[in-house]
Amino acid sequence: MLARETTPSAIVRYLDQYVIGQEEAKKVLAVAVYSHYRKIATFGHDQEAMAKSNVLLVGPSGTGKTLLCDTLSRMLKVPFVSADATSLAQTRYVNEEIEAALQRLVDKADGSIERAQQGIIFIDEIDKLKVSDGQSRAISGESVQHALLKIMEGAPVKLKDQHYIDTRNILFICGGAFVGLENIMARTQSFGFIATSADDNQNILDRLNQRVKPTDLFEFGLIPEFTGRLPVIARLHDLSKAMLVSIISVPKNSIYRQYVEIFRGEGVDLQVAPRVFEQIAEIAIEYKTGARSLRGIFEELITPILYVVPDHPEIGKVEISSLFENARLVGRK
Ligand SMILES: Nc1ncnc2c1ncn2[C@@H]1O[C@H](COP(=O)(O)OP(=O)(O)OP(=O)(O)O)[C@@H](O)[C@H]1O
Ligand SMILES: [Mg+2]
Numbered sequence: 001m002l003a004r005e006t007t008p009s010a011i012v013r014y015l016d017q018y019v020i021g022q023e024e025a026k027k028v029l030a031v032a033v034y035s036h037y038r039k040i041a042t043f044g045h046d047q048e049a050m051a052k053s054n055v056l057l058v059g060p061s062g063t064g065k066t067l068l069c070d071t072l073s074r075m076l077k078v079p080f081v082s083a084d085a086t087s088l089a090q091t092r093y094v095n096e097e098i099e100a101a102l103q104r105l106v107d108k109a110d111g112s113i114e115r116a117q118q119g120i121i122f123i124d125e126i127d128k129l130k131v132s133d134g135q136s137r138a139i140s141g142e143s144v145q146h147a148l149l150k151i152m153e154g155a156p157v158k159l160k161d162q163h164y165i166d167t168r169n170i171l172f173i174c175g176g177a178f179v180g181l182e183n184i185m186a187r188t189q190s191f192g193f194i195a196t197s198a199d200d201n202q203n204i205l206d207r208l209n210q211r212v213k214p215t216d217l218f219e220f221g222l223i224p225e226f227t228g229r230l231p232v233i234a235r236l237h238d239l240s241k242a243m244l245v246s247i248i249s250v251p252k253n254s255i256y257r258q259y260v261e262i263f264r265g266e267g268v269d270l271q272v273a274p275r276v277f278e279q280i281a282e283i284a285i286e287y288k289t290g291a292r293s294l295r296g297i298f299e300e301l302i303t304p305i306l307y308v309v310p311d312h313p314e315i316g317k318v319e320i321s322s323l324f325e326n327a328r329l330v331g332r333k
Pocket of ligand 1: 018059060061062063065067068176177247251290291292
């Protein structure tokens with residue numbers, strides 16, 4: 001299913017064009033996808049040999065979990081669908097929702113069940129399924145976890161047209177912010193790995209201590225059987241100021257580039273000073289929503305200018321040197 005040239009490093013190179021930072025998550029995801037398809041190619045349907053490595057992406061809000069999966073799906077030429085755990089938890093007909101997601105996978109595979117059976121399902125906001133008291137049994141997150149367990153493990157599911165789809169070779173990627181997990185990890189870390197001699201490689205120890213342990217996830221509210229189906233865990237980290245600056249201006253489809261194109265369409269040259277990107281990044285850090293607020297802040301800056309420019313064909317250039325100063329509108333020569 002996966003083209004020969006789609007190696008883990010090729011996947012990472014593609015992701016790099018759109019997703020800034022998060023190197024670890026990119027690598028883990030790329031290797032998981034690659035090895036999944038290599039396993040299918042090597043072992044076929046021999047279930048004994050083929051233990052599936054579903055992936056869990058954990059990281060703060062607005063740091064690129066959904067973006068990573070969307071970008072991955074654009075690159076891979078395998079059927080790919082996304083489902084949202086929040087909406088699964090809100091319906092009383094969880095199994096029908098799951099069935100509908102599988103049906104969408106078949107549609108993405110142009111009706112080929114064979115191909116859909118080797119697709120990828122991304123389940124976002126998985127942390128919203130945590131076990132909590134005071135929910136009615138029918139729609140509790142726990143019951144959704146149980147419903148998902150079955151298909152993640154691999155089971156035949158009957159579709160509307162009476163065909164069966166077998167989910168055992170479908171790769172599941174789950175994502176969630178897991179707010180509060182850091183605190184749980186900090187508490188359990190003292191039982192973790194501690195350097196016992198001066199020669200101990202501190203980097204390795206740091207890595208082991210940073211790992212999300214299955215027990216941390218139980219404590220958060222995922223049931224053990226569910227965590228057991230997500231053997232690969234990749235973490236995303238808070239974005240630094242420099243990364244936020246890059247997000248505004250570097251990716252192929254970045255906010256800044258989009259507006260440069262829009263202004264170019266008006267015959268206007270838009271120039272924004274690097275300092276402005278830094279000012280925007282600083283505000284975004286205060287908002288604590290990762291990269292999510294960048295667009296809003298940038299658009300607030302651009303809106304009054306874009307309101308004026310189309311009515312004034314004599315403007316040839318717009319220069320913005322600070323978020324807190326008026327833009328300079330320069331006439332055509
Ligand atoms: N690492 C990144 N590189 C480039 N853009 C990013 C990155 N992280 C976030 N963004 C931008 O912020 C937006 C929100 O990110 P995304 O939807 O991936 O967040 P998330 O991690 O899924 O958060 P949540 O837990 O709230 O769902 C993206 O559409 C993208 O524009
Ligand atoms: Mg998301």
